[in-house]
Amino acid sequence: MRNLKGRVAIVTGAASGIGRACAVALAHEGVAVLATDIDDPGAKETVDLIEKRGGKALSAHHDVTDEARWDEIMTLCETELGRPAIMVNNAGVAIGGAILEFSLADWQKQMAINMDSVFLGTRAAMRAMQESGGSIINLSSIAGLRGSAGVSAYCASKGGVRLFSKAAAVECGQLGFPIRVNSIHPGIIDTPIWQKSIARMTDTMSADQLAALSTQNGANALSADAIARGAPMGRAGQPEEIADMVVFLASDSSSYISGQELVVDGAMTA
Numbered sequence: 001m002r003n004l005k006g007r008v009a010i011v012t013g014a015a016s017g018i019g020r021a022c023a024v025a026l027a028h029e030g031v032a033v034l035a036t037d038i039d040d041p042g043a044k045e046t047v048d049l050i051e052k053r054g055g056k057a058l059s060a061h062h063d064v065t066d067e068a069r070w071d072e073i074m075t076l077c078e079t080e081l082g083r084p085a086i087m088v089n090n091a092g093v094a095i096g097g098a099i100l101e102f103s104l105a106d107w108q109k110q111m112a113i114n115m116d117s118v119f120l121g122t123r124a125a126m127r128a129m130q131e132s133g134g135s136i137i138n139l140s141s142i143a144g145l146r147g148s149a150g151v152s153a154y155c156a157s158k159g160g161v162r163l164f165s166k167a168a169a170v171e172c173g174q175l176g177f178p179i180r181v182n183s184i185h186p187g188i189i190d191t192p193i194w195q196k197s198i199a200r201m202t203d204t205m206s207a208d209q210l211a212a213l214s215t216q217n218g219a220n221a222l223s224a225d226a227i228a229r230g231a232p233m234g235r236a237g238q239p240e241e242i243a244d245m246v247v248f249l250a251s252d253s254s255s256y257i258s259g260q261e262l263v264v265d266g267a268m269t270a
C-alpha cells in the first residue's frame with residue numbers, strides 16, 4: 001500500500017535518535033538507505049541493524065555543512081544504491097544558551113548545521129529528482145513554530161527550515177518537478193540531543209529565567225523529561241513515532257501533501 005519497495009533514500013544524521021529510527025523504518029518498507037553522519041561508528045551501527053533485519057543500507061561519512069561533500073554523497077548514492085527518491089534532512093544540533101551570553105560563532109554554527117544543511121540537501125535532492133520525482137522531508141521542530149527562552153538560535157534555525165521547506169514546495173510545483181517537500185515538527189523526543197543543550201542553558205540563564213522556562217513548558221523542573229511529563233500526553237515521544245511520519249511522507253499515501261508542517265508532539269502545542 002505504501003509503494004516504497006525498491007526506492008532509495010538518503011537520511012542525514014542517521015547515527016542516532018530520530019535519524020536512525022527513520023533509516024530503520026524506511027529499510028523495513030523495502031527502501032535502500034544511505035545512512036550518513038559525522039559519527040562513523042554510529043552510522044555503521046545503523047547499517048548493521050538494518051542488515052540484521054534483512055534490509056539494504058550503506059553508511060557514509062558526511063558533514064552536512066560541507067557543500068562539496070554533498071556532491072560526493074549524491075554520486076555515491078546513485079552509483080551504489082540508485083537514484084534517490086527520498087531525502088530526509090535530519091542531522092541537527094541544539095545549541096542552548098541565553099541570548100545575552102550567546103556568541104556570534106555559536107549562532108553561525110547553529111545556522112550552518114540546522115539550516116544551511118537543509119538548503120544544501122534540498123537543492124541536491126531537487127537536482128537529482130527533478131525528472132524522476134521524490135519526497136523531501138526536512139526535520140524542523142515545535143521550536144520552529146513558537147519561541148522558547150534559552151534556545152533562541154535553535155528556534156530561529158527551525159523556523160527557517162519550516163518556511164524554506166514551504167518555499168521549496170512551491171518552487172518545485174511551479175517548475176513542474178514531481179517533488180513534494182514537507183517539514184516535520186517533533187515535540188520532545190527521547191534522544192540524546194537535549195542533554196548538552198540543557199546543560200548550557202543551566203549554565204548561562206538565571207534561576208528566574210530557568211523557572212519561567214519550565215513553567216512555560218508545563219514542567220516543574222528544567223529537563224527534557226520534566227517538560228515531556230508536563231505535556232498533555234504526559235510522556236516524551238519515541239524516535240519511531242517520528243519515523244512513522246517520515247515513512248508516510250515518503251510514500252504515495254501522502255501523494256497530495258506538499259508544503260505542509262506536520263506536527264508530532266503529543267498535543268504539546270495544541
Ligand SMILES: NC(=O)c1ccc[n+]([C@@H]2O[C@H](COP(=O)([O-])OP(=O)(O)OC[C@H]3O[C@@H](n4cnc5c(N)ncnc54)[C@H](O)[C@@H]3O)[C@@H](O)[C@H]2O)c1
Nearest residue numbers: 013015016017018038063064091092141186188189191193
Ligand atoms: N529529540 C527531540 O526532542 C527533537 C525535537 C524536535 C526536533 N528534533 C530534530 O530532529 C533531528 C534529529 O535529532 P535527534 O533528536 O535524533 O538528535 P541526536 O543527537 O540523537 O541525533 C542527531 C544526529 O545528527 C548528527 N550530526 C550533528 N552534526 C552533524 C553534521 N554537521 N553533519 C552530519 N551529522 C551531524 C549527530 O552526529 C547525530 O547522529 C534534529 O534536526 C533535531 O533538531 C529533535
